[in-house]
Amino acid sequence: MTGSDIAAAPREAGGDLVRLRLDVAYDGTEFYGWATQPGFRTVEETISNAWGVILRSEPPNLVVGGRTDAGVHARGSVVHLDVNDARLQTLRNRGSWTAEQAARQRLKGVLPDDILVKHVSRAPKGFDARFSALHRRYEYRIADSVPVRDPLRRRDTVNYDVKLDVEAMDEVAQTLCGLHDFAAFCRRREGATTVRTLLKYRWRRDEAGVLIADVQADAFCHSMVRALVGAIVRVGEGKFTAETVKEILLARQRDSRMTVMPAHGLSLEEIVYPPDHLVGQRAEEARATRSLPGPTSQGA
Amino acid sequence: MTGSDIAAAPREAGGDLVRLRLDVAYDGTEFYGWATQPGFRTVEETISNAWGVILRSEPPNLVVGGRTDAGVHARGSVVHLDVNDARLQTLRNRGSWTAEQAARQRLKGVLPDDILVKHVSRAPKGFDARFSALHRRYEYRIADSVPVRDPLRRRDTVNYDVKLDVEAMDEVAQTLCGLHDFAAFCRRREGATTVRTLLKYRWRRDEAGVLIADVQADAFCHSMVRALVGAIVRVGEGKFTAETVKEILLARQRDSRMTVMPAHGLSLEEIVYPPDHLVGQRAEEARATRSLPGPTSQGA
Numbered sequence: 001m002t003g004s005d006i007a008a009a010p011r012e013a014g015g016d017l018v019r020l021r022l023d024v025a026y027d028g029t030e031f032y033g034w035a036t037q038p039g040f041r042t043v044e045e046t047i048s049n050a051w052g053v054i055l056r057s058e059p060p061n062l063v064v065g066g067r068t069d070a071g072v073h074a075r076g077s078v079v080h081l082d083v084n085d086a087r088l089q090t091l092r093n094r095g096s097w098t099a100e101q102a103a104r105q106r107l108k109g110v111l112p113d114d115i116l117v118k119h120v121s122r123a124p125k126g127f128d129a130r131f132s133a134l135h136r137r138y139e140y141r142i143a144d145s146v147p148v149r150d151p152l153r154r155r156d157t158v159n160y161d162v163k164l165d166v167e168a169m170d171e172v173a174q175t176l177c178g179l180h181d182f183a184a185f186c187r188r189r190e191g192a193t194t195v196r197t198l199l200k201y202r203w204r205r206d207e208a209g210v211l212i213a214d215v216q217a218d219a220f221c222h223s224m225v226r227a228l229v230g231a232i233v234r235v236g237e238g239k240f241t242a243e244t245v246k247e248i249l250l251a252r253q254r255d256s257r258m259t260v261m262p263a264h265g266l267s268l269e270e271i272v273y274p275p276d277h278l279v280g281q282r283a284e285e286a287r288a289t290r291s292l293p294g295p296t297s298q299g300a
Numbered sequence: 301m302t303g304s305d306i307a308a309a310p311r312e313a314g315g316d317l318v319r320l321r322l323d324v325a326y327d328g329t330e331f332y333g334w335a336t337q338p339g340f341r342t343v344e345e346t347i348s349n350a351w352g353v354i355l356r357s358e359p360p361n362l363v364v365g366g367r368t369d370a371g372v373h374a375r376g377s378v379v380h381l382d383v384n385d386a387r388l389q390t391l392r393n394r395g396s397w398t399a400e401q402a403a404r405q406r407l408k409g410v411l412p413d414d415i416l417v418k419h420v421s422r423a424p425k426g427f428d429a430r431f432s433a434l435h436r437r438y439e440y441r442i443a444d445s446v447p448v449r450d451p452l453r454r455r456d457t458v459n460y461d462v463k464l465d466v467e468a469m470d471e472v473a474q475t476l477c478g479l480h481d482f483a484a485f486c487r488r489r490e491g492a493t494t495v496r497t498l499l500k501y502r503w504r505r506d507e508a509g510v511l512i513a514d515v516q517a518d519a520f521c522h523s524m525v526r527a528l529v530g531a532i533v534r535v536g537e538g539k540f541t542a543e544t545v546k547e548i549l550l551a552r553q554r555d556s557r558m559t560v561m562p563a564h565g566l567s568l569e570e571i572v573y574p575p576d577h578l579v580g581q582r583a584e585e586a587r588a589t590r591s592l593p594g595p596t597s598q599g600a
Contacts, residue, residue, distance in 0.1 A: 113454055118449070155452060
């Protein structure tokens with residue numbers, strides 16, 4: 001990234017704004033999800049307040065690439081925010097650290113230990129954490145027998161009392177990939193499309209025997225990942241066939257046989273962006289599409 | 301295992317005793333270690349009380365194969381206890397389950413969610429969770445840079461602010477293997493030997509980049525694993541050479557340069573026993589050796 005790629009941000013009284021990218025991980029157990037809700041502990045408000053403290057300013061607005069519901073975790077969330085560059089530079093008080101490195105270190109001192117800002121960097125020109133994203137990747141963890149359970153992973157692994165057939169699950173999951181109307185798997189929202197491209201949906205067991213779903217899409221509608229997991233778990237216990245799942249998808253409406261799996265098995269693992277010189281173009285395209293109204297990245 | 305291999309246990313008023321083996325995992329964060337201490341929440345007392353509840357009896361005595369200090373975790377601990385067989389059989393109230401399966405299920409309902417009894421089985425003849433053990437295996441987890449940290453693993457991973465050289469650590473760690481007097485790494489106890497056979501000591505990074513130590517010995521003296529980790533971490537940051545570590549070992553006394561690493565990075569992963577028909581013989585040998593006074597399995 002060269003200097004000229006740095007986001008040009010509007011001036012405000014007191015100096016230029018600079019756009020920062022944050023790479024963020026959190027244990028969602030004790031949060032009411034990402035989005036600020038008055039009276040609830042949320043990830044968004046906690047991070048915004050921490051920036052307010054270290055910059056001695058009003059808490060800045062944050063834009064996230066993947067909103068998560070209450071109890072959902074993240075290992076690879078991405079956020080952008082615009083801050084006053086002069087204030088940011090005042091953080092440079094240690095040797096050769098950049099202001100961004102200093103900010104990360106200061107945040108560590110202010111944030112609770114269930115949120116980690118892994119990286120703070122200047123965003124490339126035109127970067128938007130939400131609209132520049134190409135796709136999102138989630139994982140879902142299920143322990144389907146007592147011996148594979150681990151009390152140390154109880155916060156991010158769902159216990160299931162029936163032994164599941166991972167081969168069947170993996171096979172049927174893959175048939176859901178492609179461009180479809182996922183209305184059967186989405187919580188309905190007025191005026192929002194439920195058409196998405198599911199890029200990858202695989203199931204495997206890790207070395208400890210825990211079932212792991214790897215789910216990737218351009219974007220997800222609300223509760224979509226947890227409903228996709230619920231459908232395939234039914235396959236794993238022999239209650240749904242490949243045909244049942246196909247039927248449900250093609251019906252394009254919420255199905256009473258559908259189960260939305262618990263939040264705490266789900267983690268936002270990664271948000272993928274194009275190369276720096278294309279993030280602005282990607283954001284413009286996505287904004288244009290979504291004003292149709294098109295897909296949103298909100299609420300997996 | 302045939303019927304005649306089942307532990308013959310002494311009779312008591314009210315019926316025969318049967319010896320059970322428990323495979324146990326726990327998140328040690330909120331326990332003051334394994335061993336019962338009046339006024340503190342311990343794993344031993346919690347499990348013993350749970351057996352008291354399900355058997356409607358006095359809480360039984362437990363014998364563990366690896367005692368752990370406050371904050372240390374376990375994924376593979378092994379315990380034995382003797383229970384009244386008639387009382388145990390009263391738990392058989394569900395279909396085709398054995399009394400042991402029913403006990404495991406009942407314990408799940410009584411135990412807090414930071415302890416898991418993974419398996420309950422009749423112990424083979426002569427089995428002793430402590431004295432039959434051949435060796436114990438521990439792991440220690442360190443995140444030595446911010447990007448590899450995961451808030452969801454903060455309970456069992458130690459953060460370290462210096463980037464460590466895993467190749468150097470792995471190389472020097474292996475030189476400690478063999479039969480040695482590990483007094484330099486042990487908290488002194490009157491009359492107890494500090495001679496142990498370190499069977500394996502390796503360092504690697506897992507796929508997320510977290511440093512993992514794999515440490516195996518016939519038995520460990522108190523704080524030994526955490527001191528072995530402390531010495532090799534010094535190697536990883538370039539403060540100790542292979543020669544320093546050798547010197548410390550050969551001095552056979554506690555060294556002021558020694559660091560005992562924090563408890564929460566440590567987990568008892570496995571206790572290995574001989575085949576069923578040899579567990580009795582192994583226990584007799586171990587008891588004979590240790591009355592010398594020899595090594596104990598207590599307090600890693």
